[in-house]
Amino acid sequence: MSDARPVGLFDSGVGGLTVSRQVFRLLPGESTIYFGDNAHVPYGPRTAEELVGFARDILAFLVSRGVKYVIFACNTNSSVSLSVVRNLFAVPMIGLIEPGAREAVRVSTGGRIGVIATEATIKSGAYQRALKSMDAGLAVFGQAAPRLVPLVEAGMAGTAESLAAVAEYGRPLKEAGIDTLILGCTHYLFLEKEFRQVLGPEVKLVDPAVATVKAAREEMARRGLLNDAGGPACHRYYVSGDPRVLQEAARCFLGCAIPPVEQVNLDGK
Known part of the structure; x- marks a missing residue:
């Protein structure tokens, strides 16, 4: 049985497009609805209460649009909100933390794993706990990077400022x-060249999006949620702030034009 309903994805802004790209590659038959909460970006300095509130409102919006499955395309909300909002909605959902940690453990050669992420993700300890649960002998090093998301949202990837x-x-x-680094924020893949320049080829970079979408595909198959009917997929994009930011980021990162981005004010419902 085929299920043609869309998959929902959300992030604080443009970073989740890195997850969308993996959905297009690994689940090409699936339609998607993407929500970028760029009115509230960056998420890193936000309180847990704020983050749960944002996630709850966005999920309510996605569910109202008929999504069958939700991918948290945001490490910060994966680490803080997923365990809370999962109990509020019937739609199945997955976050980035456990799949990303599992992939880092798989590729690490020396058991010294770094995690670079927003302040909220590092403070939550979610990656640290996930990694240690998989291998208690790992040495894990966390680094908050509060300047990176604003740089990416401002379109400054590839500049001297972003490299610095x-x-x-x-x-x-x-x-x-470290021998392996988890890019613990979806925005950071926009800065992959900078990370490779700074860290050198000996440090493996882990993008949790790849492992997460693979895990989502497996779960959707188990639940009978895959769209096996064929035909063109439909992708819709929404933001809470300026639509032009997402439109331009998608053009640059996805390498193609996307349908018009619609602004939705969830605060005013």
Whole structure:
């Protein structure tokens, strides 16, 4: 039995497009609805109460649009809100933390894993707990990077400013001798070149999006939620702030034009 309903994804802004790209690659038959909460970006300095509130409102919106499954395309909300809102909605959902941690453990050669993420994600300890639960002998090094999301949202990836910021946050991790780094915020893949320049080829970079979408595909198959009917997929995009930011980021990162982005004010419902 085929299920043609869309898959929902959400993030604080443009970073979740890195997850959308993996959905297009690994689940090409699936339609999607993407919500970028760029009126509230960055999420890193937000309180847990605020983050849960944002997630609850966005999920209510996605459910109202008929999604069959939700991918938290945001590490911060995956680490803080998922365990709470999962009990409020019947729609199945998945976050980035456990799949990303599992992939890091798989590829690590020396058991020294770095996690670079927003302040809220690092403070939550979610990646640290997930990694240690998989291998108690791992050495885990966390690094908050509050300047990176604003740089990406401002379209400044690939600039001297972004390289300097990545160097500021990446050097302590390199000095700690990490062999693997989890890019614990979906925005950070926009800065992949900077990370590779700062850390060198000996440090493996883990993008949790790949492992997460693979895990989502497996779960959707178990639940009978895959769209096996064929035909073109339909992708819709919504934001809570300026639509032009997402439109431009999608053009640059996805390499193609996307349908018009619609602004939705969830605060005013």
